[in-house]
Amino acid sequence: MSLTELIDESAVIVCSGSGGVGKTTIAAVIAIEAAKRGRRSVVVTIDPARRLADALGLDNLTNEPQVVAIPGSPASFSALMLDTAATFDELVHRYSVDSTQAEKILANRFYRNVTGALSGTQEYMAAEKLFALHHDERFDLVVVDTPPTRNALDFLDAPGRLTRFLDHRIYRALTTPTRLGLKIANVAAQTVLKTIGRIVGGDVIADVIAFFQAFEGMEGGFKQRATEVIELLHSDTTHFVLVASPRSDTITEACFFADRLNEQGLRVSGVVVNRLYPLFAETSGAAETPDTSDSPTTTSSDAATSARGAPKRTTDASEQALRDNLTELRGVAAEERAVLAPLLAVAPIAALAEIPLLDHDIHDLEGLGIIGGHLLVDVTRV
Amino acid sequence: MNPLQFFAASRLVVVAGKGGVGKTTVTAVMARAAAECGLRVLVVEVEGKPDLAGLLGDADFTESTKAGYQAQRLVSDLGPDSNGSIELCHLTSERALIEYLDQHGFRRVSKRLASSGILNVVSTAAPGIGDLLILGKVKQIERAGTYDLLLLDGPAAGHAISFLQSASGLLDAAKVGPIQAQAKDVVEMLADPARCQVVLVTLAEATPVNELVETAFALEDRVGVALGPVVVDAVDGGCELDEAIAATMGVATLAAAEFRNRRRVVQQAQIARLAVELPLPSLQLPLLLTASVTPADIVRLAEKFIVSINEMVG
Numbered sequence: 193m194s195l196t197e198l199i200d201e202s203a204v205i206v207c208s209g210s211g212g213v214g215k216t217t218i219a220a221v222i223a224i225e226a227a228k229r230g231r232r233s234v235v236v237t238i239d240p241a242r243r244l245a246d247a248l249g250l251d252n253l254t255n256e257p258q259v260v261a262i263p264g265s266p267a268s269f270s271a272l273m274l275d276t277a278a279t280f281d282e283l284v285h286r287y288s289v290d291s292t293q294a295e296k297i298l299a300n301r302f303y304r305n306v307t308g309a310l311s312g313t314q315e316y317m318a319a320e321k322l323f324a325l326h327h328d329e330r331f332d333l334v335v336v337d338t339p340p341t342r343n344a345l346d347f348l349d350a351p352g353r354l355t356r357f358l359d360h361r362i363y364r365a366l367t368t369p370t371r372l373g374l375k376i377a378n379v380a381a382q383t384v385l386k387t388i389g390r391i392v393g394g395d396v397i398a399d400v401i402a403f404f405q406a407f408e409g410m411e412g413g414f415k416q417r418a419t420e421v422i423e424l425l426h427s428d429t430t431h432f433v434l435v436a437s438p439r440s441d442t443i444t445e446a447c448f449f450a451d452r453l454n455e456q457g458l459r460v461s462g463v464v465v466n467r468l469y470p471l472f473a474e475t476s477g478a479a480e481t482p483d484t485s486d487s488p489t490t491t492s493s494d495a496a497t498s499a500r501g502a503p504k505r506t507t508d509a510s511e512q513a514l515r516d517n518l519t520e521l522r523g524v525a526a527e528e529r530a531v532l533a534p535l536l537a538v539a540p541i542a543a544l545a546e547i548p549l550l551d552h553d554i555h556d557l558e559g560l561g562i563i564g565g566h567l568l569v570d571v572t573r574v
Numbered sequence: 575m576n577p578l579q580f581f582a583a584s585r586l587v588v589v590a591g592k593g594g595v596g597k598t599t600v601t602a603v604m605a606r607a608a609a610e611c612g613l614r615v616l617v618v619e620v621e622g623k624p625d626l627a628g629l630l631g632d633a634d635f636t637e638s639t640k641a642g643y644q645a646q647r648l649v650s651d652l653g654p655d656s657n658g659s660i661e662l663c664h665l666t667s668e669r670a671l672i673e674y675l676d677q678h679g680f681r682r683v684s685k686r687l688a689s690s691g692i693l694n695v696v697s698t699a700a701p702g703i704g705d706l707l708i709l710g711k712v713k714q715i716e717r718a719g720t721y722d723l724l725l726l727d728g729p730a731a732g733h734a735i736s737f738l739q740s741a742s743g744l745l746d747a748a749k750v751g752p753i754q755a756q757a758k759d760v761v762e763m764l765a766d767p768a769r770c771q772v773v774l775v776t777l778a779e780a781t782p783v784n785e786l787v788e789t790a791f792a793l794e795d796r797v798g799v800a801l802g803p804v805v806v807d808a809v810d811g812g813c814e815l816d817e818a819i820a821a822t823m824g825v826a827t828l829a830a831a832e833f834r835n836r837r838r839v840v841q842q843a844q845i846a847r848l849a850v851e852l853p854l855p856s857l858q859l860p861l862l863l864t865a866s867v868t869p870a871d872i873v874r875l876a877e878k879f880i881v882s883i884n885e886m887v888g
Contacts, residue, residue, distance in 0.1 A: 211730050212594015212782075243781050305701050390751060396699045437594065440866035469863075470833065472826045510816045514823055517813040518830040524863040531865045551836035553780055 194570045195462050195543045199226045202431045202461075204326060204424065205335045209435035210445045214466040214547075216244055217554070217563065218435045219337035220271065224262060224557070225564040226333050227269035233333040234270040236321055238314065245273075247556055255279065257330070263557055270331065272321075277307040279317040287413030296406040302399040314339050315350035316418075323421045348425055348456065351418035426458065433462035434542070436535060438528035443535050450538040460539035464567065465532060467549040469525040472518060536573055544571045577883045581608040584771045586716050586724045586763070587802065590734035590793075591775035592785045596807035596859075599867055599875070600775045601727040602629040603859065606876035607883075609658035613722040616645055616715065619664040620708055620729060629872050630660055643669045651873075661721070667704030670711045678752050702740030703753070709741060710756045713763050716770075728772075734789060738764060738772070738797045767800035775805045776848070778841035787851045803855040803886065806845060810861045812838035857882045 198205065199222060207219040216239040223235035234257050237244060245253045248260050253273035261268045281298060288294035297303050307313060318336060325334045389397040424430060432453060436446040450460045536544065547566045554560060581604075589604070591597045605615045605626075617626055630648045645663040652658050675684035716724055728734050741760035744753055763769050772793055776786040786804065793799050813834040820828040849856070859875055859882070 210593060212592055243784060302699060305699065308701060400699050438865055441598075442594070472830045472833075474824055474826045507816075507819055510814065510819045511823065513814050514816075514820055514827050514831055517834060518827045520863045521830045521833070524865065527865040549837075551833050551840065553840055555780070 193461060193541075193543060195464075195545050196229075196568050196570070198431050198433070198461055198543065199231070199333075199568075200229060201429070202333060203427070203429035204322060204431070205333065206322075206338060206425070206430065206432050207335065207435055207464075208338045208432060208449055210442050213435050213437045213442055215239075215435045216337045217560070218433070218464050218466065218547075218567070219335050220244060220248065221560050221563045221567055222433070223269045223271070223333070223335045224560055225568060226335070227262060227267040228265050228564075230267070231333045232269075232331050233335060234272065234325055234328075234331045235335045235337070236272055236274055236318065236325065237337045238274045238318055238339050239337060240273065243555075244271075247554065247560060249557060257325070260557075274314070274318055274321055276314045276317045277304075279321055280307045280313070283320065283414070283417070284410075287410045287417075289409055293406060293409070297403065297410075300399060300403045300406060302396075302403040306403075312350040312353045316353070319351055319421045319425065320417070323417075323424055326424060348422075348458075351421045426456075431461035432458060433464060434460050434535070434539065435464045435466060436532075437466050438468050438531055440531045443531050446535050447538050450535065454538065460542045462545065463532075463535060463539055463542045464545045464547065466547045468528050468546050469521055470548050471525050472521055544573055545569065546571050575883055575886045577607065577880050578611050578613075580883045580886075581611055581613055581723055583802065584768055584800070585722070586712065586726065586770040588726045588728045588734070588738070588770065588772045588799075589775060590728040590772055590789065591730075592782050593730040595775050595777045595782050597730070597775045598626060598727055599629065599872070600773075600805050600807055600859065601725050602626055602872045603875045603879050604773070605630060605660050605725050606872050607879045608723050608725075609652055609660045610656070610876060610880070612657040614658065614720070615660045615723045615725060616721040617660065617662045618712060618715075618724060618726045619662065620666075620727065626727060627662055629867065629869060630662065631869055665708050665711055667707050670707035671704075674707055674710065674752075674756075700744060700753070702736065702743045705737045705740035706744050706753070706757055706760060709738075709760045709764075713760055716763065734772075735792050735796065738793065738799060742797070764797060764799045771800040771802040773802045773805060775807055777808055778806055778810075778844040778848075780844060783844050783848050783851075786848070790852050790854070801854055803857050804848065804852065806848070806856055806858045808861045809845070809858045810834060810837045810841055855886050857886060 193201070205219075205222055207215050207222070209215045216237050219235050219237060223233040226233040237253065242252075245251065248271055250258060250260065250271070253271055255272060255275035255278045257270035257272045259268050259270050284297050284303075285294050288297065315338070318338060322334055322336045325331055386397075434446050434450060436442050446463075453460055536542070545567050546569075547563055550562070554563065587604070589597055589601045591600075601617060605617050608615050617630070619626055627648060642664060643666065645661040648660045648662055652660075672684045675681070712724065712726060715721070729737050741757045741764065745757040745761055774786050774790055776782040790801055790804075794801060813831040815828075815831040815835060817828075820831060845856075845858075857879065860878055862871055862875070864871065
């Protein structure tokens with residue numbers, strides 16, 4: 193399937209990759225290109241960087257979708273930024289028996305810690321938000337940008353992890369203290385908790401116990417929901433796009449992620465390689481880089497003098513410097529394409545897109561459009 | 575500034591920055607440069623970080639070896655006359671917790687606590703406890719005085735703030751007990767510029783610079799830790815261009831030179847903005863035109879780094 197087909201046909205696109213590779217930008221670009229092609233798209237970002245909001249022309253991104261118009265196009269798309277705590281609060285409201293139970297939980301200090309500090313909670317809430325938007329009639333494509341954890345697969349595992357956490361035998365024992373069969377487990381649990389209490393302080397343990405007592409009766413709803421979220425991530429209309437930069441370390445991480453997806457019977461449908469050096473072929477010259485008429489301009493001679501501040505050199509030396517520069521750039525361009533090979537090997541059916549390293553800043557929707565132009569060009573695998 | 579004086583400024587240096595800016599490369603470069611100045615260096619990796627061993631290993635390294643909890647000496651070619659050395663350890667909060675419990679009279683339960691996955695539960699109940707345990711271990715090493723310089727390759731992105739804040743956070747939460755004592759010691763270490771400072775790493779690009787400025791102010795205001803010089807990684811020096819000559823050499827030659835110079839202009843604008851928004855001295859590492867950084871690259875960058883320190887007005 194080509195990236196254009198993916199954008200036309202998916203219901204959910206999950207963008208993954210390690211930190212700093214441009215995941216958030218690529219997710220936004222996918223949503224924009226999809227909207228231009230007639231999809232009702234929404235992008236969920238977990239990146240609090242103000243810059244994406246700026247590029248989208250918004251003051252701020254919130255936990256609710258905001259409509260963004262695309263300049264020069266009748267289309268629009270929506271964008272939102274995940275608020276982990278607010279999303280978790282919504283879940284508590286949804287599954288609590290009554291408002292008293294919900295308030296008791298929301299006010300608990302341990303609960304506030306769960307939403308802020310339990311590893312995997314952010315990933316789970318991203319998946320939860322994705323699920324809610326998938327069932328929102330305003331949208332037919334949800335693009336989600338996963339948290340930049342080293343192990344990006346936490347995103348798939350997170351819903352299950354939270355339910356396992358809630359299932360922890362210590363808490364099972366705590367919340368059903370009177371049942372006869374659990375008495376022994378309960379004693380063991382109390383010993384462990386007492387030990388922890390001696391280290392971190394007794395208040396902490398009291399909060400934990402109060403939380404799990406308040407939570408009783410809600411696990412069923414949470415578990416059911418987690419199962420549905422996991423099913424959506426495994427559905428035929430959900431596709432995974434890996435974003436990577438052409439450096440051996442990030443490619444290694446991307447390979448690891450692709451392997452883990454394969455193990456779970458999931459497939460990487462797209463690979464987007466971001467920030468590749470252009471090839472500088474003799475025939476096409478600068479055609480490899482997009483039009484830079486809107487970039488900060490400087491005359492070349494200005495740049496040269498300011499570059500080194502060196503006295504003017506001889507013709508031979510200048511020629512040599514220019515030749516060396518071209519050789520070096522072509523060398524790194526070839527090397528970058530070579531380090532991709534292992535990733536392409538573990539993602540055999542994935543469409544490939546290459547986004548060149550740009551020689552100007554991306555700071556608005558028009559700039560994102562330039563990236564979109566590169567995204568939809570399917571690159572033939574070598 | 576004298577490089578030896580630079581590296582002696584504080585015994586612990588935490589290297590921090592957004593993902594993908596080259597934080598690990600900079601950690602390796604600083605380790606190499608300090609060892610070449612004759613210092614005994616310990617590099618500390620924390621959870622989930624890519625291995626530094628490969629970057630600091632033999633010049634002909636093939637595969638990175640996995641670093642362990644106990645420090646191990648890295649093979650390096652510093653020369654037989656050098657007093658410097660580089661060691662590496664990889665700290666995890668699980669191992670730090672077991673060691674901590676063992677040393678504080680909980681030996682009987684420590685294994686059980688660790689194996690039951692209880693750390694996840696405890697760290698949820700008391701956020702930051704895993705980070706504090708790692709910092710506590712670092713503090714212990716710092717106090718022991720075995721090393722002249724400890725370089726901590728810190729957690730990525732905004733996590734650096736919560737990582738360093740863990741101690742003061744727990745100081746508020748736990749009023750008594752061993753954790754409180756541990757937190758107090760760590761807070762003391764972080765607040766003393768002679769013992770600890772943070773070196774922030776960035777690329778000369780808009781998003782990393784924005785994040786660096788925000789992180790810098792947050793670290794000063796919320797953690798109270800001293801900031802060392804900023805390191806700007808992968809700075810493109812551009813390419814000298816005589817247009818009349820280039821015109822005779824084909825379109826690709828001209829395009830390649832113009833590309834480098836436009837990249838340089840974009841980067842210099844960000845470096846200038848960084849200088850305005852954050853009044854800290856800065857050091858620069860040159861761009862490497864490569865897709866895989868090797869130990870030989872680290873050696874070359876370490877030389878440049880020392881030159882950059884010498885030129886820095888401190």
